[in-house]
Amino acid sequence: MAPTAAAAATPVVAAVQATAKVTPAVQTSTSSLSVAYGTRTRVTARFYNPSTGKPVTTGWVRLEGSRGGKWTAWAAQKVNANGVVQLYAKPLSSVTFRAVFLGNGGYNVKYSKTIRFTVKANGGAKILAEAKKHTGALYKFAAEGPSRFDCSGFTKYVYKKAVGKSLPHKANGQQNYGTAVSKSNIRVGDLVVFRSGSYGYHAGIYAGGGYMYDSPHTGARVGKHKMYGSNYVVRRLAA
Numbered sequence: 001m002a003p004t005a006a007a008a009a010t011p012v013v014a015a016v017q018a019t020a021k022v023t024p025a026v027q028t029s030t031s032s033l034s035v036a037y038g039t040r041t042r043v044t045a046r047f048y049n050p051s052t053g054k055p056v057t058t059g060w061v062r063l064e065g066s067r068g069g070k071w072t073a074w075a076a077q078k079v080n081a082n083g084v085v086q087l088y089a090k091p092l093s094s095v096t097f098r099a100v101f102l103g104n105g106g107y108n109v110k111y112s113k114t115i116r117f118t119v120k121a122n123g124g125a126k127i128l129a130e131a132k133k134h135t136g137a138l139y140k141f142a143a144e145g146p147s148r149f150d151c152s153g154f155t156k157y158v159y160k161k162a163v164g165k166s167l168p169h170k171a172n173g174q175q176n177y178g179t180a181v182s183k184s185n186i187r188v189g190d191l192v193v194f195r196s197g198s199y200g201y202h203a204g205i206y207a208g209g210g211y212m213y214d215s216p217h218t219g220a221r222v223g224k225h226k227m228y229g230s231n232y233v234v235r236r237l238a239a
Contacts (some may be wrong), residue, residue, distance in 0.1 A: 011081060020048050020109055021050070021103075021105075021106060021108045022049055022058050022106060022107050022108065023048075023050075024047045024048060024050070024101060024107050024108070024110045024111055024219055025047070025048055025049070025050040025110075026043065026046065026047050026048075026099065026101065026110055026112045027045070027046045027047055027048075028043060028045045028046075028082060028099060028112045028113065028234065029043075029044045029173065030042065030043055030044070030115055030117075031125055033116065033117060033118060034117075034118045034120060035091070035113070035118070035119055035120065036119075036120050036122055037092060037119055037120065037122050037125035037188065039090065039122060040087055040088055040089070040090050041088065041090070041091060041097075041117055042085045042086055042087070042088050043063055043086070043088075043089075043097055043099055043115060044057075044084065044085070044086050044087075044155070044194065045084070045085050045087070045099035045101075045112055045178070046082070046083050046084045047059075047079060047083045047085075047101050047107075048083050048096070049108065055079075055081070055082050055083025056079055056083045056101065056104075057078055057079065057080075057081055057082075057083060057105065058078075058104050059078070059081060059101060059102060059104040059107065060076055060077070060078055060079075060101075060102045061077055061078075061085040061087065061099050061100065061101050061102065061168065062075070062076045062099070062100045062102060063075040063076065063087035063088075063089060063097060063098075063099055063100075064097065064098050064099075064100055064199040065091070065095045065096065065097050066097075066098075066114075067093070067095055067096075068076075068097065070183070071098075074087075074089045074097070075087045075089055078097045079101075079112060084198060085099070085233075087099060091117055091119050092119065092125075093119050094115050094116070094117060094118045094119050094122060095116075095119070096115065096116050096117070097114070097115045097116075097117060097119055098111055098112050098113070098114050098115065099111075099112040099204055100112070105184070108118070121138055122189075122238070122239065123162075123163050123189060123237075123238025123239050124187055124188045124189025124190070124238060125163045125188065125189065126157065126238070127158060127162045127163060127188075127189035127205060127237075127238060128188050128189050128205065128207060128213070129162070130158045130161050130162035131154075131158050131162075131205045131207070131213035131222075132224075133148070133198060134146075134154070134157075134222045135213075135221075135222055135223050135224070136221050136222060136223070137154075137215065137221060137222040138220075138221055138222075139215045139216065139217060139218055139219065139220050139221065139222075141218065142169075142175035142215060144156050144157050145157035147148050149215040150215055151171060151202050151204065151214055151215050151216070152169055152170055152171045152173075152174055152203045153168070153169055153201050153215070154203075154213075154214065154222060155167060155171075155174060155188055155191060155203045155204065155205060155214075156169050156174070158205060158213075159191070159237055159238075162238075163237065163238040165177070165237045165238065168238075169222070170200075171193055171194075171200040171201055171202055171203040172193075172199055172201070173200075174191060174193055174199065174203050174234065174235070175193035175195070175200040175203075175233050177188040177191075177235060177237065178191060178235035178236050178237040179235065179237075180233065180234070180235060181234040181235065181236045181237045182234070183234060185234075186206055186234045187206070187208075187236075188206060188207060188208045189205065189235050189236075189237075189238060190203060190205070190206040190234050190235065190237075191203065191204075191206075191207065191234070191235040191236070192205070192206050192212055192227065192232050192233070192234055192235075193227060193232060193233050193235065194228075194231065194232045195232060196231070196232075197234065200233075202214070202216075204225075204227070206227075206234070207224050210226060210229050211224050211225065211226055211227060212225060212227050213225075
């Protein structure tokens with residue numbers, strides 16, 4: 001039977017109902033808003049459906065930090081089965097963080113509220129800042145600055161300038177100053193003295209991550225260098 005004119009004039013349209021994406025809600029918490037220089041900070045974020053309360057169980061979250069109005073990526077992690085992610089960073093100066101859910105097939109991108117971390121300048125930070133200033137200074141035996149240094153002359157100059165601590169001009173003597181600290185508790189700004197047996201023959205300033213600032217040897221320059229060996233002691237000269 002032929003279609004009627006009215007039916008023929010009506011286009012056949014497949015009704016496709018697109019499922020709209022949901023913008024998740026987010027709750028955040030932190031380890032602390034005021035941290036010591038070089039301390040690892042934590043931002044915990046939980047993403048969930050605001051209508052049902054069910055967690056967002058798939059997708060990535062990025063930790064972004066801002067200084068001077070520019071956001072940059074610091075870390076990233078997948079949400080777990082509870083919609084939770086823990087993101088870590090070690091800021092060396094005060095910074096604003098936010099957690100960004102990057103979206104998936106069912107959820108839109110979502111930015112958390114901003115979180116301001118204040119980094120407290122401590123003695124270690126001051127020591128490290130002073131040590132950095134002399135990067136490139138040439139080694140010279142028995143020199144103690146301000147333009148040339150041997151190893152113990154460098155540490156002697158930096159600790160006096162940064163925190164007013166007086167040290168002898170000898171690595172072996174410097175290992176007896178300050179407070180003894182275990183290797184597992186070493187932190188930025190601590191004095192490290194390398195030894196042969198119990199005799200201290202080289203001194204440097206811990207810079208974090210297994211590195212130190214030191215004036216290594218003839219022909220070398222002050223800089224950030226990899227620590228070597230395991231026979232060394234750690235001394236703390238500033239809180």
